[in-house]
Amino acid sequence: xxxxxxxxxxxxxxxxxxxxxxxxxxxxxxxxxxxxxxxxxxxxxxxxxxxxxxxxxxxxxxxxxxxxxxxxxxxxxxxxxxxxxxxxxxxxxxxxxxxxxxxxxxxxxxxxxxxxxxxxxxxxxxxxxxxxxxxxxxxxxxxxxxxxxxxxxxxxxxxxxxxxxxxxxxxxxxxxxxxxxxxxxxxxxxxxxxxxxxxxxxxxxxxxxxxxxxxxxxxxxxxxxxxxxxxxxxxxxxxxxxxxxxxxxx
Amino acid sequence: xxxxxxxxxxxxxxxxxxxxxxxxxxxxxxxxxxxxxxxxxxxxxxxxxxxxxxxxxxxxxxxxxxxxxxxxxxxxxxxxxxxxxxxxxxxxxxxxxxxxxxxxxxxxxxxxxxxxxxxxxxxxxxxxxxxxxxxxxxxxxxxxxxxxxxxxxxxxxxxxxxxxxxxxxxxxxxxxxxxxxxxxxxxxxxxxxxxxxxxxxxxxxxxxxxxxxxxxxxxxxxxxxxxxxxxxxxxxxxxxxxxxxxxxxxxxxxxxxxxxxxxxxxxxxxxxxxxxxxxxxxxxxxxx
Ligand SMILES: Nc1ncnc2c1ncn2[C@@H]1O[C@H](COP(=O)(O)OP(=O)(O)O)[C@@H](O)[C@H]1O
Ligand SMILES: Nc1ncnc2c1ncn2[C@@H]1O[C@H](COP(=O)(O)OP(=O)(O)O)[C@@H](O)[C@H]1O
Ligand SMILES: [Mg+2]
Ligand SMILES: [Mg+2]
Numbered sequence: 172x173x174x175x176x177x178x179x180x181x182x183x184x185x186x187x188x189x190x191x192x193x194x195x196x197x198x199x200x201x202x203x204x205x206x207x208x209x210x211x212x213x214x215x216x217x218x219x220x221x222x223x224x225x226x227x228x229x230x231x232x233x234x235x236x237x238x239x240x241x242x243x244x245x246x247x248x249x250x251x252x253x254x255x256x257x258x259x260x261x262x263x264x265x266x267x268x269x270x271x272x273x274x275x276x277x278x279x280x281x282x283x284x285x286x287x288x289x290x291x292x293x294x295x296x297x298x299x300x301x302x303x304x305x306x307x308x309x310x311x312x313x314x315x316x317x318x319x320x321x322x323x324x325x326x327x328x329x330x331x332x333x334x335x336x337x338x339x340x341x342x343x344x345x346x347x348x349x350x351x352x353x354x355x356x357x358x359x360x361x362x363x364x365x366x367x368x369x370x371x372x373x374x375x376x377x378x379x380x381x382x383x384x385x386x387x388x389x390x391x392x393x394x395x396x397x398x399x400x401x402x403x404x405x406x407x408x409x410x411x412x413x414x415x416x417x418x419x420x421x
Numbered sequence: 422x423x424x425x426x427x428x429x430x431x432x433x434x435x436x437x438x439x440x441x442x443x444x445x446x447x448x449x450x451x452x453x454x455x456x457x458x459x460x461x462x463x464x465x466x467x468x469x470x471x472x473x474x475x476x477x478x479x480x481x482x483x484x485x486x487x488x489x490x491x492x493x494x495x496x497x498x499x500x501x502x503x504x505x506x507x508x509x510x511x512x513x514x515x516x517x518x519x520x521x522x523x524x525x526x527x528x529x530x531x532x533x534x535x536x537x538x539x540x541x542x543x544x545x546x547x548x549x550x551x552x553x554x555x556x557x558x559x560x561x562x563x564x565x566x567x568x569x570x571x572x573x574x575x576x577x578x579x580x581x582x583x584x585x586x587x588x589x590x591x592x593x594x595x596x597x598x599x600x601x602x603x604x605x606x607x608x609x610x611x612x613x614x615x616x617x618x619x620x621x622x623x624x625x626x627x628x629x630x631x632x633x634x635x636x637x638x639x640x641x642x643x644x645x646x647x648x649x650x651x652x653x654x655x656x657x658x659x660x661x662x663x664x665x666x667x668x669x670x671x672x673x674x675x676x677x678x679x680x681x682x683x684x685x686x687x688x689x690x691x692x693x694x695x696x697x698x699x700x701x702x703x704x705x706x707x708x709x
Contacts, residue, residue, distance in 0.1 A: 210606040211577075313463075342462040344631065344690035347676035351687055369606070376678035376687070399680050414607040416680075417613050418640045 172331055172363040172408035173199040173222070180214070180221050180387075184311040191217040192229075201330075204357060204364040206381030206395075208411070213250045213384040215367040219333045222365075223255050235331065251281060254324035256317075258336035264308045265319050270294075270319050277326040286297035293322040298352060314345035321352065334366040338373065349375060371415045377401050383408040424451035425594055425627040426474070426512075429488040433469045433651075436481050442484075444469045446651035452595065452627045456618070458638035458659060461648030462673075467631045470648075471597045474629075475514055476504040489540075492594070510540035513588035515581075517600035522584055523572040530568030533587045540591035555586035559616050578609035582616065589620060596620075597629045602637075614641055622641045635662065635673055647673075650697045669696050 179239045180192040192214040199205040207215045221229045224245040233240050236252055257263045264273060274290045283289055294304060297318040308316055317337060324332060337344040337353070354377065357363060368374050374381050383391045383405070391408045403409040433445040445466045450457070459467050471483045476499060482709050489497040496507060508514075516522045522531055533552035538544045543551075556564035559582040572580055581601060588596060598617065602610040632638050639662035647655040647670045655667040665671050668692055672690040701702070 210608070343635070343673055344462065347678075347687035347689045351689065351691045352677070354686070370678075372678040372680045375680055375682070399683065410608070414611055417636055418611050 172201040172203070172236060172415055173205075173233040173365065174221075174232065175218065176232035178218065178221065178229060178233065180217050180226060180229040182226075182228060187259070191387055192221070193386075194325055195231075195382075195387075195389050197382050197389065199331075199365060201363055201365060202357075202361050203380070204366065204378045206378035207365065207367045207384060208369065208371060208374055208381055209384030211369070212410075214387040215337050215384055217387075219255060219335050219365065219367060222333060223253060224249070232241075242322060247282075250329075251327050252329055253331045253333065254329040255333040255335065255336050256324050258339050262281050264402060266308050269305050269307050270299075270311075270322075273319065273323055274326055277323050281327045283326070289326070291414070293325060296325065297322045298348075306370055308394075312345075313341050317341065317345075317349055318352070321349075325356070329362070331365070332362045334364055336369070338368065353377065371398060371412065383411060422453075423493045423563055424453050425492065426452040427488055427490040427493075428452075429486060429491060431470065431473055431486040432484070433466070433473050434436060434483050434485075443651055445473060448646075448648075448651075448653055449567075450646060450653065450656070452629060454621070454625045454627055456621055456628045456642040456659075457631055458642035458645040459629060459648060460633060460635055460638050460645060463633065465648040466651040467633075467648055468599055469651075471599050471629065471631055471698075472515060474597065475508055475512055476501070477514075479509075509536060509588070509593070510591045511593055512595040512597065513591070513593040514597040514599060515584055515588050515601045516586070517603050523580060523587075525572050527571075528568065529570055529572065529575070529583045529587075529656045533568075533583070533590050536587045537590040551590055554591050556583070558589070558620070559583070559586045560612065561586075578605050578613065581605060581609075581613055585613070585616065585620075592624065593626065595629065597628045597631070600633070601630075603634070605634070636677065639663070652697075654696060667696075668693070 176196050178192055178195040179190065179361060182189045182191060207218065209215055217226065220226050222233055226245045227243040235249060240249065271290060274293055275286050278286045278289055290304065291301060294301060299315065299318050303315065311319065338349050341349065350373065357364060366374065366377055375398050379396050380392065380394050381398065382389045385407050391403060391405045393403065401412050403412055429449045431445055431448040432443060434441045434443045448470055459470065467480065471479050474489065478484050484498060486497050489495060491507070491511060521708055530552050533555055534548040537548045537551045553564050553568060556567055561567050561579065561582055567575060567579065567583065575583065602613050605613060617628065620626060630638065639659050642659040645657050645659050645662055646653045647667065649669050651675055653663060655670050657665060664672065665674065675688045676690055679686060
């Protein structure tokens, strides 16, 4: 579903050029859920942003469903295949657009018909009652906003969802609801996920395999089972796993 | 022995169009020379409790309490002039994001010197030495460089350490840390916690550690208060957190995915109206 090969992503020009991603390669099969973990600034979001066409300064190969993409140009078909959900449900929704407007504009953009009916179905599928349809972002809780953001991503009926820390801004009880929702949607619709998170337990719960990033590079790829067993091969991944197990005095 | 801090029936309310909104509804606890964790979901009143203790609730917010005592002396609604003397000198607060607490146009070193000078009356070389000492105490390897740096020139973890150095320069008796590590990566987080832990032990400070991270509080603190809708619904020794009895605490713990216990589906919290107002079992005389 997604192939990344020798991906370099940079920002700015020398001498200030930042090499945010260097030589990253991984493959995500259809229906699989793949995690990206690593400390902040390690390049996780940059990979997702390069895939969706938000960055043009990259080289290497990005293929979605067998189709290579170039620069920032993405076809309409691409956006019907790939959608992204961001960490901050507050920043990703326009404050003066109602839920109804957010969803109907997205549906129009995707050239969908039966908009009215589709909005109702979308709201149902993310567990928001019809009563939420005409609310504005400030009338929603953080979890409800993230549900709207997921509904918007689903509007295009995509096959691949890129999830950038989708629950990091939420309380743990709300996180559990959103993760359950994402798991249900993947099962029911056969979706493929690439999910960025700094929380290893979340990644182990949601993903089959994952890559550990550091300073723009992928240092290790491992299975969720290996992650649970703490069976990392590289020193860096081992240290990250140990640190994530929590605080130990000494 | 008198506790460092004694709080009984602390309440914080805000007037709204539909009557008064109670953000904190009768919180009671004593703090000794220990690490006391305060956990709960966002909006449960954790920060407001910390701010009320420090006299930082702005009007029209209103703070009342049956008792709010520092070393046996009331600090409830002191005039701002007197409160300012306490703040920093005897009780300090570290906030989640150093960006909002550090002055962007003053070097880190000057800010620590200033905080020390305000409470010790000492400036000049003494304050400079103290500032460098404090930067070393928070494990900053290159204290001279950080001393001369502006906040935007250092990383988040470094900024948080600088912030702690500044708060600790006047040797406060109590440190209130509000989500001090939530914005940090795990390795940096653990380092910052170790520094705070050492300071509590070496200086006999009392620490109120506010966090939404139950696991972390369970590992780091001595005792934990769990807040729900402005009240403390349960109090536990930190190492007994996993034996929590209140369904809210249990629900929060169960909703966390765990590396060591794979589950098919995460359990979610079924909130009950009774959690807001039901009686609470408590070791404190007179109830919470
Ligand atoms: N628009 C940008 N301009 C310049 N540098 C950027 C930009 N976006 C990200 N970076 C840099 O790229 C690196 C990787 O960032 P990011 O992918 O956001 O990390 P992560 O998501 O792993 O926290 C960081 O050093 C970051 O500062
Ligand atoms: N200035 C204010 N006016 C009215 N309500 C407020 C104000 N500040 C905070 N609150 C409310 O007080 C409650 C407790 O907030 P807070 O202590 O910040 O929660 P926490 O730190 O546990 O997330 C929340 O419901 C919040 O919306
Ligand atoms: Mg990111
Ligand atoms: Mg708070």
